[in-house]
Amino acid sequence: MSAAHQSNQGGSNPDRPHPDKWIKVLPEGLYVEPGGFYIDPVRPVERAVVTHGHSDHARPGNRHVLATPGTLAVMRQRMGEGVGGSLQALEYGESLRIGDVAVRLVPAGHVLGSAQVVLEHAGSRVVVSGDYKRRLDRTCTPFEPVPCDVFVTEATFGLPVFRHPPDLGEVGKLLHSMALFPERSHAVGVYALGKCQRLITLLRAAGYDRPIWLHGALEPLCRLYSSLGVELGELRPATVAAKEDLKGALVLAPPAAVADRWARRLADPVVAVASGWMRVRQRARQRGVELPLVISDHADWDELCQTLEDVGAPEVWVTHGREEALVHYATSRGIRARALALIGFEDEDSEGIPEKAGEGEAS
Template identity: 65%
Template sequence: MPPHPETWLCVRPEGLWCRPGEFYIDPVRAVPRAVITHGHSDHARPGHGAVLGTSETLAIMRARMGEGRAGDSQQALGYGEALAVNGVTVSLAPAGHVLGSAQVVMEWQGSRAVVSGDYKRRADPTCTAFEPVVCDVFVTEATFALPVFRHPPVEDEIAKLLASLALFPERAHVVGVYALGKCQRLIALLRRAGWDRPIYIHGGLVALCGLYEALGVPLGPLLPVPLVKRGGPAILAGEIVLAPPSAEATPWARRLAEPVTCAASGWMRVRQRAKARGIELPMIISDHADWDELLDTCAEVQAPEVWVTHGREDALIHALSLRGVRGRALHLVGFSEDDEEAAPVEAA
């Protein structure tokens, strides 16, 4: 009988540890060997020895951390390629979260476990769509694991932004987005909806937009927000401006023409969050699976056991138990419920 994954996959202070392979998945501390699911900073940490990931994730790590901190050595693995690591067969499957994001598929002595990292099930022009992998144990996030979280069609949310632009042509619309993934996805969705004018971006978003384009993701014309003298006329009326969420409440935004403060996040489903942040136009656009998608994914992978990480673990475990699936909370620490930290606002 194949060994149960809990005999060879366990939680340590550093993170999720594959014992026979002697590597960690998304460790929160520097370790000798790490497999990284994607480039968000709560999953991709600096200072590891050997790092394995998709070529896009490795490029993102180098761009964000610098060559010297993104791993002493890096090895790229394409989707569907297999690598033997101390007798464990490791492969990567698309996770659909951000560019290069991957699920880690591990097989050892006839037993298969899949660590999904962060994932979404909606179509995204900027990254490869999630692919379910049948397994014995599935490790899932639970960021939006409550029934209240059912994300609307992204096309409807983009239409809200374009309608507001038509209604208030004298105002700039500044949308709070995270630097990695959300920013580029929103740009691509706007292009798909027919917005072919330049989109203005905060300086903290420039580098990763450039990297996406270098990696083959077209974003169309992007321009920096112009510098203006103090006391000068307000700028960019009728234009779309993307910025880190933390930039919207800083003096940086005062140069814009009567800005309509917008935000693109799954958390905009919670009205209190939007109100507390002073968001005038909340857009429910998430890079994580919603409640129904989490349950559907767990059914698709056919795992009799699901391990749940960072998020609403109890609700998901209970719902899975009603479907005859055993759930287990991993209680991993160091992972954010947001997509990632906001980019610094000093770079204008």
């Protein structure tokens, strides 16, 4: 038995109220009753704790919002005045008492500012993961496993078929294609928050030092990342560039744009999309993706399973994604497990991949 499992055996103490007595699934989202707050609510509420800035987790209109400084900066950039009534920043590792619950935010490794929510109440510790990954990412703080009594985990890629290849190998495919077709533009579909900036840093780490051209929808968050110390190198606006300037260039755009009229400004583009969903080749073909790049900001199957071992929780709740397979795996490992069936976390789990050409980017 792991040390983490040993440290959590007290979770079965009959004198403690089980976490399912004080954490409830309500229409607004996951409600922490003794603290009077929701985690990533899908409707406006009085008090929200937000794990990260993707719009299926960070929604406008909440009266009070608690998040990391990075997440609040992203929310301000994306939502403007609609970000919320009052905003409170909590640094990684700091603890705050809300009602009868001690709350701490620890890194999730998903995007800039992303956090897991650590809840301590009545002698039990519950960790709500939000979205997370375990790969190296120079744009955000790495995931930190926290031993707990109950681990509430995502399962976006919770099927054994989803095993993401090494990131630099996928970037190598892109650079090889650019070398093979030096006269063609390469248009890569990336989600504006997280994937865009991460792909840029992967390219820089692989030695690509030429300017990278950006669709206008990607520019504001790249400026924000740069202002917060993430080095992205030279970036140029593609929207106003002449077609001749984009010959042989690398152009990043929202996934919907690379299959839309916008891409016609490019010189015979090679269409690529960077997403964990590119593992599903049929999905890539249906969307006219010539160069699928399997690069994800979510944990793959092996990383989800490893995380259950690392946190050592005797009980796991699966919040969204491919719930059944991960519940089955956890049960086979002697972990009590169930699906929470939360709604409202689908749009950006697809990492901005439209269902068919011409549809808009996930909002």
